[in-house]
Amino acid sequence: xxxxxxxxxxxxxxxxxxxxxxxxxxxxxxxxxxxxxxxxxxxxxxxxxxxxxxxxxxxxxxxxxxxxxxxxxxxxxxxxxxxxxxxxxxxxxxxxxxxxxxxxxxxx
Amino acid sequence: xxxxxxxxxxxxxxxxxxxxxxxxxxxxxxxxxxxxxxxxxxxxxxxxxxxxxxxxxxxxxxxxxxxxxxxxxxxxxxxxxxxxxxxxxxxxxxxxxxxxxxxxxxxxxxxxxxxxxxxx
Numbered sequence: 001x002x003x004x005x006x007x008x009x010x011x012x013x014x015x016x017x018x019x020x021x022x023x024x025x026x027x028x029x030x031x032x033x034x035x036x037x038x039x040x041x042x043x044x045x046x047x048x049x050x051x052x053x054x055x056x057x058x059x060x061x062x063x064x065x066x067x068x069x070x071x072x073x074x075x076x077x078x079x080x081x082x083x084x085x086x087x088x089x090x091x092x093x094x095x096x097x098x099x100x101x102x103x104x105x106x107x108x
Numbered sequence: 109x110x111x112x113x114x115x116x117x118x119x120x121x122x123x124x125x126x127x128x129x130x131x132x133x134x135x136x137x138x139x140x141x142x143x144x145x146x147x148x149x150x151x152x153x154x155x156x157x158x159x160x161x162x163x164x165x166x167x168x169x170x171x172x173x174x175x176x177x178x179x180x181x182x183x184x185x186x187x188x189x190x191x192x193x194x195x196x197x198x199x200x201x202x203x204x205x206x207x208x209x210x211x212x213x214x215x216x217x218x219x220x221x222x223x224x225x226x227x228x
Contacts, residue, residue, distance in 0.1 A: 001170065035214035037153075044203055044218035045153065056208070056216065088153050092213025095167040097143075097155040 002027055002091050004100035012108040019076040021103045023089035028069045030093025036065055036074045037088045039102075045088065049074065079105070110134040110217045112204045117222030120194055128222055130187040130204030137185035141212050144178060144189045146200035147221075156202070157189065158212060167212075172198075194226045 003026040013019055023034070032052045037045040047056040049065035052072065062077040076083055084107050089100040116128040128144070144156040157178040158167045166178055177190040187204055201221035208216035 033213065037215075039153075044221060045215070046218075047208065047214055047216050050208065050214040090153075090155075090214060092207075092211075092215075095158070095212075096169045097158065097167070097213060099153040099155065102152045 001096055002029065002094055002098050004089050004091060004098055006087075006089060006100035006103045008103060009101070010104045010106060012106050013079055014108045015079050015081055017079050019074075019079055019083070019105055021074040021076075021087055021105075023067075023072040023074070023100050025070040025072070025091060029072075029091045033091055033093030034065075034067070034072050035090045035092060036063075037090065038083075038085050039088065040085045048087075076105075081107075110206065112206060112217055112219035114202060114204050114219045114222035117202065117224050119225040119227065121228050122195055122226055124194055125190070125192045126194060126224060128189040128191070128202055128204075128224070130219055132185045132187065132204075132206070135206070137180075138182035139210060140206050141210070142180060142187045143205045143207075143212075143215065144187075145203045145205050145215070145218075146198075147203070148197075148200040151200075154200075159187070161210070191224070194224075196226050198224060199226045200224060 005024045007022045036049040039045040053065040086102045111133045113131045143158040159178045175193045179188045203221045204219040205215040206217040
């Protein structure tokens with residue numbers, strides 16, 4: 001099983017600041033099969049990024065993904081009030097599919 | 109519009125069984141892999157199981173293998189999760205999810221979730 005470790009657990013930032021979230025895999029992720037999701041309280045997760053760096057439909061360009069093999073990053077260039085949420089990475093190239101433990105981006 | 113609606117959640121005693129259903133609409137169900145994902149209250153996401161479009165290929169998380177069974181009825185555009193030998197740590201919201209294309213991921217569409225509570 002590929003274990004995904006996200007860091008930090010919590011990120012305290014102010015609106016307008018840049019957020020950098022990390023996702024590290026215990027072994028190389030197959031092909032480019034790494035995604036990022038955003039989840040707000042009481043809601044289902046929303047797909048942000050897939051294939052490491054492709055934005056899903058309707059996702060603003062302040063969200064970007066990068067990385068390869070075992071190290072991946074989600075960057076939010078300038079935080080908007082609606083971006084404060086929990087973010088999860090996921091690998092979907094190898095069964096069992098796995099999620100990281102999440103990073104909470106909170107208002108400082 | 110893609111819609112996924114879970115049903116069948118509820119409270120159950122440890123060791124008992126429960127069956128979740130997911131009614132799909134707004135797309136050609138028989139063409140897509142489908143998944144179940146769960147989230148314990150206040151915790152992170154955990155992939156539970158996935159099933160290929162034809163139903164011939166199944167995958168399970170180690171935590172549920174041998175106890176849960178994923179299935180589908182393409183004629184009814186429905187996905188199921190049979191959960192046996194339930195344990196308290198199976199308590200979670202269970203989401204039905206559909207990938208964005210014909211592969212196994214990522215998950216573009218999600219249901220609203222069904223709460224399963226396992227407690228004596």
